Amino acid sequence: MTKEDQCGFETDMSKADSFSPNSQVIFVLVSSCIVESDRFDNDQGGCHVWIKITDYESRSAISVDDTLKIITCREQQKRLAALQTELGKACEEGFVSKHLLDNNEKDSKKKILAVNDHVESPQEQSKKTKSFFVHAVEHWDAEFYAKVNDNVYVNLDAVGAVLASYLDKPRVYIGCMKSGEVFSQPEQKWYEPEWWKFGDGKSSILCTYTHDDVSAGSWFIGLDVKHVDEGKFCCSSWSSDRDSYKAVELAKDKHGVGQVLLRNLCGASVQATFKPPTAVRGGIPICFPQFGNRGNLEQHGYARNRMWIVDDNPPPLHPNDFNGKIYIDLLLKSTDDDLKIWPHCFEFRLRVALAFDGSLTLISRIRNINCKPFSFSIAYHTYFAVSDISEVRVEGLETLDYLDNLCNRERFTEQGDALTFESEVDRVYLSSSDVAAIFDHEKKRTFLIKKEGLPDVVVWNPWEKKSKAIADFGDEEYKHMLCVDGAAIEKPITLKPGEEWTGRLELSVTPTS
Numbered sequence: 001m002t003k004e005d006q007c008g009f010e011t012d013m014s015k016a017d018s019f020s021p022n023s024q025v026i027f028v029l030v031s032s033c034i035v036e037s038d039r040f041d042n043d044q045g046g047c048h049v050w051i052k053i054t055d056y057e058s059r060s061a062i063s064v065d066d067t068l069k070i071i072t073c074r075e076q077q078k079r080l081a082a083l084q085t086e087l088g089k090a091c092e093e094g095f096v097s098k099h100l101l102d103n104n105e106k107d108s109k110k111k112i113l114a115v116n117d118h119v120e121s122p123q124e125q126s127k128k129t130k131s132f133f134v135h136a137v138e139h140w141d142a143e144f145y146a147k148v149n150d151n152v153y154v155n156l157d158a159v160g161a162v163l164a165s166y167l168d169k170p171r172v173y174i175g176c177m178k179s180g181e182v183f184s185q186p187e188q189k190w191y192e193p194e195w196w197k198f199g200d201g202k203s204s205i206l207c208t209y210t211h212d213d214v215s216a217g218s219w220f221i222g223l224d225v226k227h228v229d230e231g232k233f234c235c236s237s238w239s240s241d242r243d244s245y246k247a248v249e250l251a252k253d254k255h256g257v258g259q260v261l262l263r264n265l266c267g268a269s270v271q272a273t274f275k276p277p278t279a280v281r282g283g284i285p286i287c288f289p290q291f292g293n294r295g296n297l298e299q300h301g302y303a304r305n306r307m308w309i310v311d312d313n314p315p316p317l318h319p320n321d322f323n324g325k326i327y328i329d330l331l332l333k334s335t336d337d338d339l340k341i342w343p344h345c346f347e348f349r350l351r352v353a354l355a356f357d358g359s360l361t362l363i364s365r366i367r368n369i370n371c372k373p374f375s376f377s378i379a380y381h382t383y384f385a386v387s388d389i390s391e392v393r394v395e396g397l398e399t400l401d402y403l404d405n406l407c408n409r410e411r412f413t414e415q416g417d418a419l420t421f422e423s424e425v426d427r428v429y430l431s432s433s434d435v436a437a438i439f440d441h442e443k444k445r446t447f448l449i450k451k452e453g454l455p456d457v458v459v460w461n462p463w464e465k466k467s468k469a470i471a472d473f474g475d476e477e478y479k480h481m482l483c484v485d486g487a488a489i490e491k492p493i494t495l496k497p498g499e500e501w502t503g504r505l506e507l508s509v510t511p512t513s
Ligand SMILES: O=P(O)(O)OC[C@H]1O[C@@H](O)[C@H](O)[C@@H](O)[C@@H]1O
Pocket: 279, 292, 299, 300, 381, 405, 426, 427, 458, 460, 483
């Protein structure tokens, strides 16, 4: 069912302890998103959260690859630990006793299989797999039979969701597959030493190969099954060459800086600069503690240009904020230099969580750790990649009042049923409901923006003339982007000493007809 070895979990988690903020500083282009091909004008329906990771005065820092594995597998480890505890208890109760298996066949549906007479060795893997399938089919009446290697940490929610979508399709063989000839060159990945047996017409139908995945694949070739190549079963894609679903990717930017890319919904400019300390023209820069030029700080505040560290031990969040998701916790604190321009001590914790269906959640927790109150504004400055700005419409803002930045923040009321675009727009919609949507007809998809604690919505498109004046923005790029930001701007948030504010944004995309 899987291509094995892709989590490499045990080795990687053992390095987790060395992953301390002190030994490595992570520069976060705070959750900037990029379309799959990194361009507004080449949107293939996905985007990346860009988390830039740079080694910083550290020889012992772990690699980007390892970091990614830790992020991905952290949640799986917790689930596995829980399962192991349960299994331990079950064992104590004799649940897996071979004696019980032998003597209580009626109840064997509930039992864990002990394969008889099996010698554990790499050469015997295929035989073990065969024994498993034979026994499983004989004794367990199940919808699906799954084979997973013991060095792979399974995302149970994700597997369940995938399998559920095939429940009504009989006789499917689902896996993260390579199809075609088995590899015969030793230097190739997944090289099969016994490749010569394959398809020679002499082998028996249940021929075994050195690799059990090859064996299982060969057994299904002769059967009346539909082969389903499911990229999601590749655990994650960091060691895969595949072009299929990649929720998480590793890449290097043009400066050679390693990046963890979590695919999602948004876009960035072809001319975006990825060199600190410049905000990225795209993704989701976090505007904090100021929005725009409504204060003495630099435009949109300084948080989007700062180094964030990975927060290894954040205060707990609700399980919904991490169950079945890949996530990372980031932390920003003011430096001595920051305090000179904004004299307030805070801890800004940001969880960026990517669900298996591609929805992206950003949860900000801002705490006043000073002894006097302070106020701030915030916006998730989200660049959505759209097919054609003239063809999209935004719903959820109708009848609202807005402040028009193009008219000295004068207050107007939205009159239309939906917001459409035919010229520059730069507005802050006030006291909105917690859901807005961007309908993109050409792409037949809708972006859903759900938010909590963020009453305002910024809508921005620079259109033709302003685009030409923005250095890190292509002249024509305005046609393929739209910023719709969950924000708290009109009424700044005030925190007393010790108080914490939480704001949440969830972005998802659904197909529309
Ligand atoms: O160029 P920046 O600083 O990223 O800002 C881009 C735009 O961001 C929007 O949110 C503002 O409403 C605009 O006024 C501004 O021009």
